[in-house]
Amino acid sequence: MITLYSWATPSGHIVSIMLEEIGTPYDVRTVNISKREQFHPTFLAVSPNAKIPAIIDDGAADGPLAIFESGAILLYLTEKSGRLLPRSGADRAKAFEWLFWATAGLAPTLAEFGHFAIFAKRKTPVAIDRLSAEADRLLRVLDRRLAEAPYLAGEHYSIADIAAYPWAAGAGVLVREHLNAAPRVRDWLEKLSARPAVQRGMAAPLLAARAARAPRSFNNP
Structure with a gap:
């Protein structure tokens, strides 16, 4: 257990x-x-x-x-x-690559953005603008990857998708306009959200x- x-x-x-x-x-x-x-x-x-x-x-x-x-x-x-991890080859490397991208880039950016834009009692426009721009950049990076393959590691769903999904799913609360500009991310979110395990x-x-x-x-x- x-x-x-x-x-x-x-x-x-x-x-x-x-x-x-x-x-x-x-x-x-x-x-x-x-x-x-x-x-x-x-x-x-x-x-x-x-x-x-x-x-x-x-x-x-x-x-x-x-x-x-x-x-x-x-x-x-x-x-x-x-x-949920390819055994070898390029897809395995991509799974590691996008797992670390999600945990080291997407997650902390959106977490900090949420803090400064929503939870902080004192708003800091410079921080909010900086993090908004970085969130937009990261969603565009994700959108470009999903133009190349249906999942982050390639043809198959993996731990990389699991690491990124909850953060991208919550991004609409913060950066809906950025998410609207990433149609492949929206399609990927819809596909993953239909999975019973998710x-x-x-x-x-x-x-x-x-x-x-x-x-x-x-x-x-």
Whole structure:
């Protein structure tokens, strides 16, 4: 069994989508970041960087294994399951390439944009304009890649698509005009959102929080 520490954010959705895609049983434990539960010592023992998602795999070969960072978790799960990563060749290289692009470029840009444009009490126009322009650039990069192939790694759906999808899906809230200028991204989002595993993975953190009147969290074990 895998325990997934998560919350209903784009980062939180990545791993639940992966677990649904590979059919691995898992249990969601909510980490309410609005209540700063990510700084609870119990969670820090799993994720030293105080970020979701994180997992503990009780079935790891050498005993329970804690892993943090969404990209690292995706790589661990794809290697363990043997699914959603091309075995060799150019497609495998492309999967790594676009996985790292999503985790190192798309995700932090949209996260920072969301902070400055929506959540920050004091708006900083220079930061908002800078991040808006970078979000537009990244969506155009994604659109050009999807003009070359149906999925980020090539002909087949992979962990690269899973890493990028929740962030691109949430981009419409921030940069709808940019997304409208990326028709292939819109088509790709529609295709992925129709996958049952993606639907279940996107719903999992929220459903876990609603599962009981006192959801399992670090303040309500």
